[in-house]
Amino acid sequence: MANGVERELVLLFSEEELREMSGVKRGGEYIEVTCGCTSHRYGDAVGRLRVFINGELEITCECTPGCDEDTMTPAAFEKHSGRETARKWKNNVWVIVNGEKVPLSKTVLLKYYNQASKNGNGSHRSNNGRVCHRDEFVRCNKCNKERRFRLRTKEECRIHHDALAVANWKCADMPFDK
Structure with missing residues (x-):
């Protein structure tokens, strides 16, 4: 079964797409890369971004050795890093490609990210969490x-x-x- 998952990951992102990214690791159901978010006040907060087969994104914070945050969404990581202009995580959270910080929106990592798939059944949740x-x-x-x-x-x-x-x-x- 692990071989089937690995074949699916290879189809998810090709070797060429991930070649220049820093810290790429392939897991059973995900691909993990080094990411971060820059705050003008606090500097860079570094983490590990996991992109799952179903398109979900999850970041493990590595900002400081004593950080007690576990896994979080990219939006929560952006807020945790102290970014002043939060709510634009696709542009503020970055990965290192060829030694430069590149926003997630300009990488292939968001290719399968689909917020609507989390809500399911064609119904949508508003900001207050109620179904409409x-x-x-x-x-x-x-x-x-x-x-x-x-x-x-x-x-x-x-x-x-x-x-x-x-x-x-x-x-x-x-x-x-x-």
Whole structure:
């Protein structure tokens, strides 16, 4: 099974893509590289970035010998390093390529990173962690207008799915609020 995982990692990132990066290690389910984040006040905070097969990113902090932080997300690592302009971790967290600090956004390491895959099932989480849905539209076959369907409750989702199931849906079929 380990050979199958290694073959998948080779397909994930080629040897050429990782050749010039500093501190590359291949694990069973991930690739690990040396990374860091620079704060104008505190200097460089160094860590180990792990890129997993499923696209998740995880950083182990190595900023100081006494640092008690375990693994964290790149955004949390950026904040932990004392970066003044946090919330731009793709540009502020860097890896060393050919001896120079290169932002993650300019490397191949984010190729498989997909935040939406963590939320699953097409539902999305807002900043407060509560599940919400996007609104959907269905086109009327008679007047050719797109009609909005709110998807906040199970009933509203059911109404939308019923409208999608009808081949010749019309605006008159849409339920209305009294």
